[in-house]
Amino acid sequence: MTEYAIEVPEEWEGERIDKALGELLKLSRSRAQEIIAQGGVLRNGMPPRKSTILQEGDHLLCCFKEVDELEAQPEDIPLDVRYEDDDLLVVNKPQGMVVHPAPGNWEHTLVHALLYYCGQSGHGGLSGINGVLRPGIVHRIDKDTSGLLAVAKNDLAHAGLAAQIQAHSFLREYRAVVQGRLKNPEGVVDAPIARSERDRKRMCVTKPTAANAKSARTHYSLLEEYDTYSLVRLRLETGRTHQIRVHMAHIGHPVAGDPVYGPQPPVKGLSGQCLHAGLLGFAHPRSGEWIEVVAELPTWFAGFLRLCGK
Numbered sequence: 001m002t003e004y005a006i007e008v009p010e011e012w013e014g015e016r017i018d019k020a021l022g023e024l025l026k027l028s029r030s031r032a033q034e035i036i037a038q039g040g041v042l043r044n045g046m047p048p049r050k051s052t053i054l055q056e057g058d059h060l061l062c063c064f065k066e067v068d069e070l071e072a073q074p075e076d077i078p079l080d081v082r083y084e085d086d087d088l089l090v091v092n093k094p095q096g097m098v099v100h101p102a103p104g105n106w107e108h109t110l111v112h113a114l115l116y117y118c119g120q121s122g123h124g125g126l127s128g129i130n131g132v133l134r135p136g137i138v139h140r141i142d143k144d145t146s147g148l149l150a151v152a153k154n155d156l157a158h159a160g161l162a163a164q165i166q167a168h169s170f171l172r173e174y175r176a177v178v179q180g181r182l183k184n185p186e187g188v189v190d191a192p193i194a195r196s197e198r199d200r201k202r203m204c205v206t207k208p209t210a211a212n213a214k215s216a217r218t219h220y221s222l223l224e225e226y227d228t229y230s231l232v233r234l235r236l237e238t239g240r241t242h243q244i245r246v247h248m249a250h251i252g253h254p255v256a257g258d259p260v261y262g263p264q265p266p267v268k269g270l271s272g273q274c275l276h277a278g279l280l281g282f283a284h285p286r287s288g289e290w291i292e293v294v295a296e297l298p299t300w301f302a303g304f305l306r307l308c309g310k
Helices: 017-024 029-037 110-120 155-166 243-250 299-308
Strands: 002-007 041-043 059-064 081-084 088-093 146-152 171-179 186-190 193-195 203-205 217-225 229-236 275-283 290-294
Touching (some): 017 029, 017 041, 171 299, 186 243, 193 243, 203 243, 217 243, 229 243, 229 299
Parallel strands (some): 146 275
Antiparallel strands (some): 002 059, 041 059, 186 217, 193 203, 217 229, 275 290
């Protein structure tokens, strides 16, 4: 008998529970419905119907028999660790690496690398709050966004960091190259975000009264202008899925190279959005000491800036 404890992430909000469990646990939809019907799933302590719509933060407990247990296995993948102590570490994730296992990406993720680093390499364990597929993961960045992620080694650290994110006191600062020249050198994009009804893989700016709308605020400031691009600093006040990419496209300056929210075809010379999480700041969840971690621009980002300046 296998048991999974899952906290529903934002990207699964609005999905039917049978569909979400099928994709998350690599089951057929009919098998997921069978497990629900047999009482093998609890949502926030209560048995759901197969058509129940999930909300971000729902707690799911799934218990059922399976032939092959789905669990990420440690992989010896090099990590660029920028800060570490007994409670947490901060990793500089390269562009192209997926954060946690999901349909289409069951291997070679950051989680696989963390399991090796924190387990077999003797650097401590990982928090279990988010279950076996997302151990230690407190927040995430997209596959093609590079930069810093805080990872919890225990549940105390996980809860403390998550509380700061919820209270908007967790500092996340990015650098991005966006298309065009900004009309205002600095500003705030205050626009709710929801999952697109036309394409579930996309997010969109919506009305505050729309179903599943989430408040979202992004602060931006101009660092340098080029002929057709601008280098900007961005600070997240909230942390919605694709928030920077959606907000910058909303004000007419999509992130260069963004294959989803930018113009088509994407910019030559970029393999994804030109976006880097360069600074994290937070109060240490055990000591209260303020910690700031910085990651310089990666080579590919700096190279694109040189091309912009020509």
